[in-house]
Amino acid sequence: MREPVIAGNWKMYKTIGQAVQFAEKLKAAAIPGGCRVVICPPFTALPAVSGVLRGTPIGLGAQNMHHREEGAFTGEVSPLMLKDAGCRYVILGHSERRQYFGETDRDVNLKVAAALDHQITPIVCVGELLEEREAGRTGEVVARQVLGCLNGLNAGQAERLIIAYEPVWAIGTGRTASAGDAQQVNRLIRDLLAENFGREVAQQVPILYGGSVKPGNAGELTAQPDIDGALVGGASLDPDSFIAIIRSAVSCKQ
Numbered sequence: 001m002r003e004p005v006i007a008g009n010w011k012m013y014k015t016i017g018q019a020v021q022f023a024e025k026l027k028a029a030a031i032p033g034g035c036r037v038v039i040c041p042p043f044t045a046l047p048a049v050s051g052v053l054r055g056t057p058i059g060l061g062a063q064n065m066h067h068r069e070e071g072a073f074t075g076e077v078s079p080l081m082l083k084d085a086g087c088r089y090v091i092l093g094h095s096e097r098r099q100y101f102g103e104t105d106r107d108v109n110l111k112v113a114a115a116l117d118h119q120i121t122p123i124v125c126v127g128e129l130l131e132e133r134e135a136g137r138t139g140e141v142v143a144r145q146v147l148g149c150l151n152g153l154n155a156g157q158a159e160r161l162i163i164a165y166e167p168v169w170a171i172g173t174g175r176t177a178s179a180g181d182a183q184q185v186n187r188l189i190r191d192l193l194a195e196n197f198g199r200e201v202a203q204q205v206p207i208l209y210g211g212s213v214k215p216g217n218a219g220e221l222t223a224q225p226d227i228d229g230a231l232v233g234g235a236s237l238d239p240d241s242f243i244a245i246i247r248s249a250v251s252c253k254q
């Protein structure tokens with residue numbers, strides 16, 4: 001049985017002080033067992049939040065990473081630096097990175113391999129645009145992204161991944177994919193993993209859903225057999241709603 005994963009992507013929100021306050025509150029909350037909780041603050045807050053979370057099971061992740069260890073890459077942050085700041089996870093290929101910063105599947109592929117090389121768990125994001133969904137191209141687009149981002153990995157590497165299906169039209173819009181539609185795409189991703197890395201790996205990899213997840217819809221989504229948790233944006237910024245999502249996801253999987 002896969003343990004549910006609930007990850008909060010804070011995007012470009014929260015100062016160091018605000019991030020620490022959130023982490024203190026999360027640490028003090030009675031988080032149910034049997035799930036993995038991860039928060040992904042902005043780079044500036046990582047070391048401080050890492051200090052608060054030390055000794056707790058709550059994981060810390062970054063929202064992006066360069067694939068090289070060091071070099072003349074102004075403005076970039078490397079896997080070594082993320083580890084140094086206490087990160088065990090990194091979100092890669094988020095649709096906002098693809099849309100506003102021109103990231104391609106090839107870029108994401110390099111970053112995924114680099115993260116795995118450094119024992120950082122990548123949370124690899126894929127998802128179709130509204131026009132692609134309306135044109136009936138969801139399956140084709142998601143498959144291309146998954147295969148592109150995971151190109152060249154072996155089964156031992158693939159089993160250490162987390163994948164997040166985030167339909168772009170559902171991000172920050174209040175529009176959620178129906179639980180049935182999201183389940184269908186997550187199932188397709190699992191089938192692709194099975195074809196490429198074997199059934200055992202496919203059964204092991206957590207495949208999350210992201211896009212307007214809230215306390216009110218988290219249960220229905222994560223109750224689906226191939227939805228192993230959520231990547232939460234807006235609703236992860238408030239500790240009470242993030243904790244409510246965690247509780248709801250865990251109780252649905254029991």
Ligand code: 13P
Nearest residue numbers: 009171172211212233234
């Ligand atoms: P929202 O939950 O705000 O729709 O954002 C989803 C997301 O992009 C998480 O990575």
